[in-house]
Structure formats: structure tokens, C-alpha cells
Amino acid sequence: MTVYVDDMRAPLGRMVMCHMVADTDDELHAMARQLGLPRRYHQAPPKVRNSHYDICLAKRVRAVELGAVQITARQLAAMCRQRRETGSLGTPPANLTAGTLFHG
Secondary structure, X not given: OXXXXXXXXXXXXXXXXXXXXXXXXXXXXXXXXXHOOOHHHEEOOOOOOOOEEEEEHHHHHHHHHOOOEEOOHHHHHHHHHHHHHHOOXXXXXXXXXXXXXXXX
């Protein structure tokens, strides 16, 4: 099981945010606890398509130190699509880089 953090950069007030996802919600929540994130920050269906936390870049750095895998936003989109279709997040597609267009 793995936790992933993407390279999205979305401004929120004075912070810059990215996504954190995992193979399972249990693993996602375990990492969130290690980062000191309240459970209320968790975003999940039906409000959003995919279970995740939006985290600031400082928390992203800490998540990587704790073992999270860095992926691109395009890789995350492909993985979330796979989870919707198969029920499994899978692994980051190696052929999707920051410069690759994603259609799906």
C-alpha cells in the first residue's frame, strides 16, 4: 500500500495546495494523522469524485519524508480514473509526465 502526493499547485489564501491520495482510506487517514491533519479535511464521494486530502506544500514535504511517493497531477488523474473503472488505484503510469496531455 502506498500514499501519493501530486505536483498540483493551487493557491488557497496564502498557502499553495496539492493532493494526497492512497491505495486505501485507512492508509490515507493514517498518513493524515502523522501530518496532524484533522479528519474533517478529508474529501470523499459523494461531494468529490475521489477520496483525498488537499495539503499545503509544507505538509507535502513532510509526507514525502514519511514515505509518500511523488507523482504528477496527470499521473494522479489517470490513477483516479483507473480506480473508478476497476476499484484499484494502481501504480503511476510511467508514460504520463508533466508535458503529456491527458484525455479521459
